[in-house]
Each structure stands twice: as C-alpha cells, then as structure tokens.
Amino acid sequence: MNTAFLLTGGNLGNRFENLQTAARLIEKNCGSINNISSVYQTAAWGFTEQPDFFNQALSINTLLQPDELMQRLLAIENEMGRQRSFKMAPRVIDIDILLMNEMIYKSATVTIPHPRLAERRFVLAPLTEIAGNIIHPVYKKNIIELLKECKDELPVHKISPEK
Template sequence: MGKQEGFIALGSNLGDRELYLAGAIRSLEEKGIRVLEQSPVYETKAVGYLDQPDFLNMVVRFESELPVQELLNKLLAIEAKHGRIRKTKWGPRTLDLDLLFYGKLILDDPKLTVPHPRIQERAFVLMPLQDLAPDLLHPLLGLTVKKMAEQVPGKEGVRRWEKPLESGFVPTEN
C-alpha cells in the first residue's frame, strides 16, 4: 500500500478537553500514525444534540501505511483508551476521532465512509481543515476545502481557541 497522507478531525467536550486532544495526538504517534501537522484548536457549539458543553475541535494531517480498516480500528481504540462511551448519537464525549480523508481513497462501507460523508456540513471540521489544506479537493464533490468552508452554515458558532495545547507537540523526524 505504501505511505498515505490523510486528515483526522479531533473533538472533545467532556472533562479536560485540552488534555484529551493532546493525549489523542500522542496516542496516534504511539499507534504508528505519524502526525505531520496540526491545526489551531477551535471552540465550537454542539451540533445535533444541543444540550451539552462546547467542544474543542482540531484537525491533524497524518501519514500512515496502515490499511484503512486497521486505521479505523486504531482510532476506535484510541477513543476507548480516552474514555469514549457511545450512548447518545452526537452526544457528549471525551474524545471523537473522525477520519476525513486518506490519500485518494473513496470508500463507502457500512463501517466506514471516506471521505467523511458529512464533512461539507460541518463548520467545526472545515474551519481547522482549511488552516491545513485550503486547496484540498474533495474527490466526490469537486469542491476545495476553502470553497466548502465559505459555503458551510454555522461558522458563527466556531471560534479560535487562543490557548496552545499543553502537549508541546513536535512532529517526529523522518
């Protein structure tokens, strides 16, 4: 398969949100998912199920040689390690990891859809993704991330988090 670059959205709205995001980045590295770059953090209002605390959201650009199903399993394991319990759809969570893009892969499987099927509807994903890859072209919609971010509703509920993550993130060497 070879190395593929991709993007993962991270979100947290329970407990120490910053700590969960920083811990997720470390966990990605530990699982062989090399983090190349991270977006700024954004604080966002909840979408869908509204009676819950605000989220911290960000996106990382990564590199991996893992087959996509194995990558998904590692992301789910990282969520579980950080206390993620799936009870309410779009409900509160300690950590949420969504695979947005993985190389040029287009996949529609009952367990996983790539590119992420609702990316164009989510300002909390598009704003940080735009910081990393504004010219990335969505292979099915034919729109750049920048264009999707311009068109997405709900941007007013997404604001830049001014504090840096405490992780002291440093990309790994080649």
C-alpha cells in the first residue's frame, strides 16, 4: 500500500464544486482518502492575468504505482473538462502528485517529489495542514520547515475550514 499526497486546484467554473468532484473521482478511481485539507485561495502563480485559484491537499492510500496513479489523475482531469492550451493556462482542475511514501522517482510522466513543491506557498500551506511533519525525501526537512523557508511571497488565504 502506498500513501500519496496530492494537490487539487483550479480557477475556472465553480471552484469549490470542482475540488469536491475531483476528490470523489480520486476516491473512486485511485484509492481511499485519508485526509483532506481546508481550501486555500491564491492568485495565479506564473501567468497572473487570470482568476484566483482554489487549492486543496489530499492524502490517499493506493495500490497504484506512480505512473498508473498519474495516468488516472490525468484521466480525471480530462473527464472534468481540463483544457491544456498553454502551460500556465486557467483550468477547471489540476491534480498533482506531491509526495508518495519516501519515494524519489522520475519517469516520462511524473516526478516525485513534485519538483517545485518547496518553491510554492500555495502547495505548502494546505500540505502542512495534513502532513506538516512528513519529511521531504530530497531536502530532508519536514513540510512545516519548508513552508517557513519558502521565498514565494504570493499570499495564500485559508477560505474553508470544513473538510
């Protein structure tokens, strides 16, 4: 059994509903949800002329290996109407694998841990809520420490305490 930490996010349509739909589809197609963070709002990272994002971290137990998990997550994105017009384009949903066990893994479809996890406050804030003491396998620091050290100044606001 693998434990994977995921980030769901989106900035188009009903953002709350899209996060809830993604969580249901992840549980149906990928594995059981152990924990889910509050919802956080942040301005778009990178290409900023677009609506704010809502993001949420989840941990799941899964029998899937990284590539199969990524393929199923991409299928969920497609099912929900994700369009890939350009790299930082607005989106209905985006689902990333952040961490999986203590794994360091790279393939054509996925890199674990997520290569920009430690650079993005909008990833670290929700992840800290559900996995603050998890050690990043590359940086050898826990998620709380990475959030404290994060240089990303983009404001991140918790907007929903309900899980």
